[in-house]
Amino acid sequence: MDRRQRRTRQAIYRAFEELVADNHYASITVAQIIECAGIGRSTFYAHFATKDALLDQMCAEMFSHVFEGVETDPHTHERLQEPTLEGMLTHLLCHLRDNHAGICGKLLAEGEPHFTGHFCELLAAFFDPRLPERSNWVPRDLMRSLLVSGFCQSVAWWYGQRFATSPDELAHWYVRAMGWQTKGARTPQGAADGDRPPCGGGGLG
Amino acid sequence: MDRRQRRTRQAIYRAFEELVADNHYASITVAQIIECAGIGRSTFYAHFATKDALLDQMCAEMFSHVFEGVETDPHTHERLQEPTLEGMLTHLLCHLRDNHAGICGKLLAEGEPHFTGHFCELLAAFFDPRLPERSNWVPRDLMRSLLVSGFCQSVAWWYGQRFATSPDELAHWYVRAMGWQTKGARTPQGAADGDRPPCGGGGLG
DNA sequence: CAGATACCGAACGCTGCGTTCGATAGAATG
DNA sequence: CATTCTATCGAACGCAGCGTTCGGTATCTG
Numbered sequence: 001m002d003r004r005q006r007r008t009r010q011a012i013y014r015a016f017e018e019l020v021a022d023n024h025y026a027s028i029t030v031a032q033i034i035e036c037a038g039i040g041r042s043t044f045y046a047h048f049a050t051k052d053a054l055l056d057q058m059c060a061e062m063f064s065h066v067f068e069g070v071e072t073d074p075h076t077h078e079r080l081q082e083p084t085l086e087g088m089l090t091h092l093l094c095h096l097r098d099n100h101a102g103i104c105g106k107l108l109a110e111g112e113p114h115f116t117g118h119f120c121e122l123l124a125a126f127f128d129p130r131l132p133e134r135s136n137w138v139p140r141d142l143m144r145s146l147l148v149s150g151f152c153q154s155v156a157w158w159y160g161q162r163f164a165t166s167p168d169e170l171a172h173w174y175v176r177a178m179g180w181q182t183k184g185a186r187t188p189q190g191a192a193d194g195d196r197p198p199c200g201g202g203g204l205g
Numbered sequence: 206m207d208r209r210q211r212r213t214r215q216a217i218y219r220a221f222e223e224l225v226a227d228n229h230y231a232s233i234t235v236a237q238i239i240e241c242a243g244i245g246r247s248t249f250y251a252h253f254a255t256k257d258a259l260l261d262q263m264c265a266e267m268f269s270h271v272f273e274g275v276e277t278d279p280h281t282h283e284r285l286q287e288p289t290l291e292g293m294l295t296h297l298l299c300h301l302r303d304n305h306a307g308i309c310g311k312l313l314a315e316g317e318p319h320f321t322g323h324f325c326e327l328l329a330a331f332f333d334p335r336l337p338e339r340s341n342w343v344p345r346d347l348m349r350s351l352l353v354s355g356f357c358q359s360v361a362w363w364y365g366q367r368f369a370t371s372p373d374e375l376a377h378w379y380v381r382a383m384g385w386q387t388k389g390a391r392t393p394q395g396a397a398d399g400d401r402p403p404c405g406g407g408g409l410g
Numbered sequence: 411c412a413g414a415t416a417c418c419g420a421a422c423g424c425t426g427c428g429t430t431c432g433a434t435a436g437a438a439t440g
Numbered sequence: 441c442a443t444t445c446t447a448t449c450g451a452a453c454g455c456a457g458c459g460t461t462c463g464g465t466a467t468c469t470g
Contacts, residue, residue, distance in 0.1 A: 004436065004447050029426060040449040045428065113316035138378045142362050146355045146382050153354040157347045173343045177351050179384010209416050209467065234457060245418040250459065 011037040059118040093167035105159025123148045216242040264323040298372035310364025328353040
């Protein structure tokens with residue numbers, strides 16, 4: 001790809017992220033993006049048909065890497081023998097925070113439907129083969145969408161806290177809050193679990 | 206209030222509901238509402254400052270009645286001695302289905318942020334004093350927003366099924382899926398509960 | 411009937427969108 | 441270096457939707 005193309009593309013992405021961080025997505029105009037990116041109007045449209053298309057492509061790039069190595073330990077990157085759901089979610093959260101924290105958290109927190117839709121689709125595919133046993137007593141697709149939306153909500157909440165919580169703690173809270181039965185590991189008598197003090201709400205803003 | 210005012214106001218509401226049922230909320234224009242309601246442009250703006258304002262006012266009216274009698278039996282309307290959460294949710298779902306099914310379900314299913322925001326606020330206030338015990342181990346506001354978004358999701362799912370499920374069944378599934386510990390009632394050996402067959406996904410469309 | 415009030419609807423200015431097109435600058439090739 | 445291709449620029453255009461204005465008409469109230 002031409003160097004010029006890469007330059008402008010990057011400039012657009014950068015500007016977009018910056019604007020998303022400070023504005024409601026819906027209120028961002030193409031003129032703003034152009035201005036902020038320092039490019040010409042027709043150039044923008046040479047790359048993206050529309051603001052939503054820009055978001056779509058950005059999602060595609062973001063999400064293409066999101067589940068890479070999700071079955072390895074997020075710290076040591078060793079492949080886990082029997083990866084737990086909580087472990088994989090932790091890895092996923094690490095990835096999100098380290099690479100896409102702002103835009104991802106912000107758009108989920110805003111409830112921006114376009115982005116949320118993409119993200120949920122991705123999560124649904126991930127959760128589907130891993131649904132807990134109790135889904136036999138609840139319609140499978142309902143169960144799935146509850147778990148998915150819960151995870152989105154957790155990330156949105158995390159963003160609201162400016163990522164003050166550690167990924168593994170958040171993953172643990174999520175799993176616990178959704179009433180997920182972790183098999184064996186993380187039982188209440190384990191040090192990693194039962195000793196966590198009751199937490200006082202965690203409100204920041 | 207002047208009869209003329211009531212007439213136009215009703216016409217607007219009617220048109221709005223009709224349009225919401227058939228279109229993405231965001232794509233509905235004021236011109237469409239006017240056309241569909243059969244009123245003049247300036248008349249619309251004499252009643253509502255904007256399309257979103259219309260939605261807001263509609264929400265306010267809808268929600269002002271939503272929790273009325275929520276602690277009574279939805280069928281007999283007898284006041285319950287010790288209303289269970291599941292029972293109250295059932296009542297709420299009955300109310301939603303019988304009065305606001307289309308618009309409420311549709312907007313939640315679309316993920317329309319404005320409406321969803323209002324609805325979540327309402328639910329948050331309802332759930333807050335009723336959070337389960339495990340919220341001591343999970344930040345209270347996180348727990349609350351998980352339960353709230355889960356309930357929204359359930360209604361959206363319900364809408365997707367065209368309300369094929371009965372309110373009490375949906376309430377039961379929700380409570381169960383969210384891992385809620387119902388105190389005493391509805392234990393697995395009870396006829397009302399343990400005998401429900403595993404359900405096969407419930408997909409309609 | 412008289413006065414007030416609500417509705418009508420054409421017209422206006424504004425903002426944002428997506429497109430067009432000739433001119434310029436940068437990259438690639440021989 | 442000369443040539444050719446391609447990306448960018450930016451002004452201008454037409455379009456759609458918004459919210460407002462205002463003179464005229466219908467409807468309510470007393």
